[in-house]
Amino acid sequence: MEEQEKLDLSIYFASEEHKYVFALCYLDKSIRMELLGITSDLYEDKKKAREWYHRLAKIVHPDTCKIAGCEKAVAKLNELYAGMVKEDE
Numbered sequence: 400m401e402e403q404e405k406l407d408l409s410i411y412f413a414s415e416e417h418k419y420v421f422a423l424c425y426l427d428k429s430i431r432m433e434l435l436g437i438t439s440d441l442y443e444d445k446k447k448a449r450e451w452y453h454r455l456a457k458i459v460h461p462d463t464c465k466i467a468g469c470e471k472a473v474a475k476l477n478e479l480y481a482g483m484v485k486e487d488e
Contacts, residue, residue: 408434416464419455423472423479441483448483452476 412418422434431437435455441448458464459472 416458416466416469419459420464420466420468420472423459423475424468435479437479445484448480452480452483 409415409418412421418434422431426434436451441451455476456473459466459469459476461469461473464472
């Protein structure tokens with residue numbers, strides 16, 4: 400999608416925490432990738448993937464996020480990150 404065609408979905412969420420927890424728990428495929436900022440370079444560059452992971456983990460971790468479902472969101476975030484940094488077999 401071209402930059403001008405992308406929708407500003409952030410207007411639908413009360414906070415960044417809500418957006419990320421919702422995307423991790425209830426969405427999949429391209430919409431989740433767009434909301435979470437997942438790009439192909441995260442799969443190619445482990446350093447970028449680690450930075451992306453730590454940025455989101457700080458937001459949705461249950462120690463800082465009190466939104467229902469944040470535990471499930473962290474589990475899904477861990478799963479996505481593991482897929483980015485897995486060693487080629």
